[in-house]
Amino acid sequence: METARSSERQRTAAERRRRELLEAADRVVLRDGPQASMNAIAAEAGITKPILYRHFGDKGGLYRALAKRHTDALLSALRAALDAPAERRARVESTLDTYLAAIEARPQVYRFLMHPADGAADTADASPTAEQGFDVGRHSAPLLRRLGEELGQVIVERVDLGPDSEQMARIWGHGIVGMMHAAGDWWLADRPCSRERLVSSLADLLWGRLAEAGDRDVKGGPGF
Amino acid sequence: METARSSERQRTAAERRRRELLEAADRVVLRDGPQASMNAIAAEAGITKPILYRHFGDKGGLYRALAKRHTDALLSALRAALDAPAERRARVESTLDTYLAAIEARPQVYRFLMHPADGAADTADASPTAEQGFDVGRHSAPLLRRLGEELGQVIVERVDLGPDSEQMARIWGHGIVGMMHAAGDWWLADRPCSRERLVSSLADLLWGRLAEAGDRDVKGGPGF
């Protein structure tokens, strides 16, 4: 074998192929939602199933690869907003807005990333005769986790919490990401308000307005 | 038909049957995770598939019924903590703790409720020839949504926000629930800290400590 040249050519060719396949898969997922079948994806790419499986192993592999692309893109956009040289509140609002704008612009992609099929099987994996029947592989967790860890990092780097700040920053990172995600998910379903309003309300929440607000008169009077 | 007596007897019998089936399904889901098959559930209940389908229509129906039971139980526990006659911070902490204790105590149930298979297909439903191939039906969304709405209600009832408080309360409800959920999910994976610490950190976050904390010295000096 002549090794170098040709094998390299082939490798890059394979990578290009892989990208093409991913783009085809992207189109199908965008059209059919997360339950897009391997047959459909293969058809869209103009080839047949086994090729997909040679490239990605199984459906989970394809979906992971697909998710990684979008996740990376989203993450870099968020990082930019988060690392901007501005007041903290402005940074927070701009990050929230970036996220919401992203999911608003491409809800199909969002749904694919966040609400895919699951197939967890934590400890149940160890069951006999059950090593091959399972498929997809979590994506929603990875994305949310990555976001949470990332945000935790930023917090621990830029915000001065007391002792044990590392741990608290991670907690907050995941908590804030979850807040953003859940509120975004709810908001996306039937936009009950403008994006600006949602952003500023969430920022208000993070800014402690829940603690500051007074009690409302409850029927039963002040004795309650 | 003799109507009254016997039909009523049959209805209650059917209901008892239904409960038995749900309990069997519960056991299987607890053992096999969310991807438990209808065959397995039927076997566990000591009967065969068609009976399951007669009772629940399809897999989504069964899972919905199953989810409803757990959801209702969790919700009532949370409501109790949330409606207790205590300071707001204490109520918030106790609610968070209730939730976390619940998911800690029965992680399998939690995983079933929160990370089930999905099969969304929003607008794609309208595709031809695709009215029968789809199955499960979202659960995670319903639970989170219910929690969020519920919390929003409580906030609007008990906290005095400014004008337009209704909308902000709903936003906050969903946001806080999402925070709790994401932090809990992350925490559950590999308990990085005690439950108390998690609870108090999240409460701190809601109490505006993020806004109060000072900037940390960033390399590049104060000019940044």
Next chain:
DNA sequence: GACTGTTGTTACCGCGAGTAACACATGGTT
């Protein structure tokens, strides 16, 4: 005893994930 409805069964369909086995090209080795 014939009629009706419920409870249960077996045996099947359709579909999607994943695989085995075979066919064709290409380019280096002898």
Next chain:
DNA sequence: AACCATGTGTTACTCGCGGTAACAACAGTC
């Protein structure tokens, strides 16, 4: 030239699962 190694592509299958049709058995009613 013939040879074979490797990557690309196909067809045609297995297997498991959701879901259903068709039939069997057994109440209680008229």
